[in-house]
Amino acid sequence: MSMRRIYLDHAATTPTDPRVVDAMLPYFGDIYGNSHSAHSFGQRAEVAVEDARETMARVLHCKPSEIIFTSGGSESDNLALRGAGWTRKRMDGRDHLITSPVEHSAIIRTVEQMAEMMGFSETILPVAADGMIDPEEFAGAITSHTALASLMYANNEVGTINPIPPLAALAHEHGVLFHTDAVQAGGQVSLDVDALGVDMLSLSAHKFYGPKGVGALFVREGIDLVPSQSGGSHEEGRRAGTLNTPGIVGMAKALELAYDEHEARLEHYRMMRDMLIDGVLERVPGAQLTGHRTQRLPSHASFVFEGVESNMLLVHLDLKGIAASSGSACKTGNPEPSGVLLAMGYAPLLALGSLRMTVGMQTTEDDIEYTINALVESVEKVRALV
Ligand SMILES: Cc1ncc(COP(=O)(O)O)c(C=O)c1O
Structure with a gap:
């Protein structure tokens, strides 16, 4: 008799929903064009990518143009921090970053690197015994040099959900951009970016029954990002690289299913x-x-x-x-x-x-x-x- 197997590691990754796999399959087959190509093969892929963008925008209550497709949560976090951090430093000299010690390493290591190698300063906020961030501590850390704060929506190790709307509101009172890593929150709590009041939000498809290696970054209209991955003019010059059409189609299907159900x-x-x-x-x-x-x-x-x-x-x-x-x-x-x-x-x-x-x-x-x-x-x- 084979051994019983029980998977209780859905925060690490989820199995891909068979309905998501079905939605992706045509894009590994007949519809293989590059969504950036002008010919009919490319156009069919582009239609799929733009449909997926609209589907995701409906869940996030944002405009489709406010969604950038990436290779996953780590890249979305990197693009938010580096992209917005560099822009602010160049445009208005703000070079201070605020984050917390309970963030995923995609945030912690990036902030560390920006501080060690790129002339930024950092404040790592304390957290309470339950892992929550205290809005008062956050308010006390903001200075006139603060460019950007990145505080996670829900923690990957202990599952604590932070009070994002008041934290984002505090940031805005002081002209600070607010990013949240919603990689663990995706599929489980509301991603309504207007209600949350965030400027940027990271997602990763494999945490909500979508495929691995694909994610998204919501970036509110009007926020300029220096591309952290430079190259072609994809994603309106904000993220270079041929789009992962099957992955993007699968991610949108998975997100739609998560919120329909x-x-x-x-x-x-x-x-x-x-x-x-x-x-x-x-x-x-x-x-x-x-x-x-x-x-x-x-x-x-x-x-x-x-x-x-x-x-x-x-x-x-x-x-x-x-x-x-x-x-x-x-x-x-x-x-x-x-x-x-x-x-x-x-x-x-x-x-x-x-x-x-x-x-x-x-x-x-x-x-x-x-x-x-x-x-x-x-x-x-x-x-x-x-
Ligand atoms: C909170 C959080 N942020 C970012 C990531 C990185 O996401 P990805 O695996 O898609 O790069 C993870 C993955 O576990 C995560 O839990």
């Missing part, structure tokens, strides 16, 4: 997530929930376990067929605690025992029960090893 999906995620959280907290001794109790992504359950090294725990769970993840990186056998948890004030030893389990459309009650039982056993075994 929003209520049913969220109800399912919340039910599975809460069953998992309640079961783990009740049955695993020394388990603590990480992240905000209620302001968290519907799919997201994350914990720390006292006296457990989570990379060992992941191996034990994998042997039982369960795919989960931890925030700690394991380099040359020396585990390093998650920077996100350290920034939230967790002691390094406790932070080494982090576990993230993220549910999806296919997760069943049976899967959750099996996982809780497996976790009770595995935590006990890993603790006995120390």
Whole structure:
């Protein structure tokens, strides 16, 4: 009998929805033209790309021209920071960047590089014990030199959702551009850019049942971006490179499905997530929930376990067929605690025992029960090893 396999790592990536695959297939076949070519082959691809842009604009409540297609969340983040940062520095001399310590490395490393090599200064805001950004701390960090703030919509490790509208409003009061990394939020919470009040927002298709290697950056009309990837005049000169027609078609289909089926999906995620959280907290001794109790992504359950090294725990769970993840990186056998948890004030030893389990459309009650039982056993075994 084959081993039971349970995928609880939807924050890492989701399976591509078969309806999305169907929508993409013609663009690997007959409709192979380059959307930039003027002939009829190119025109057919261009129609598909522009239809996809309109579909995405409907979900984001923006103009199609405000969407730039990219190769994923990392590129969207890079383009937002470098593109808008460079423009502001050149146009009005503003060279200060604000971000938080719990951002994805696509933001953290980019801000670091801009500060170390490109003459920007940076402020990394503190976060609360639940990972949330405090608007007052943000207000206190803004100066007359601040060009751009980038604060994430929802955290990838602990699922905490930030209060984006007041944060964006604060930025605007001081003439600061506001970007949010919505890569984890996409498909789960509202992406209405007007209600959010953001200037730029990053998305990645593979987090909402779309294909990998394709993403988007919303950029509000009137904001100039220096292309961080230079070359041809694609995407109105804002991002060079032949467009990934099948990927873009798939991303738009996936986003449309996510919001057409929003209520049913969220109800399912919340039910599975809460069953998992309640079961783990009740049955695993020394388990603590990480992240905000209620302001968290519907799919997201994350914990720390006292006296457990989570990379060992992941191996034990994998042997039982369960795919989960931890925030700690394991380099040359020396585990390093998650920077996100350290920034939230967790002691390094406790932070080494982090576990993230993220549910999806296919997760069943049976899967959750099996996982809780497996976790009770595995935590006990890993603790006995120390
Ligand atoms: C919050 C966040 N931002 C950015 C990214 C990078 O996205 P991509 O994998 O599409 O480059 C991820 C991926 O995990 C993420 O969770």
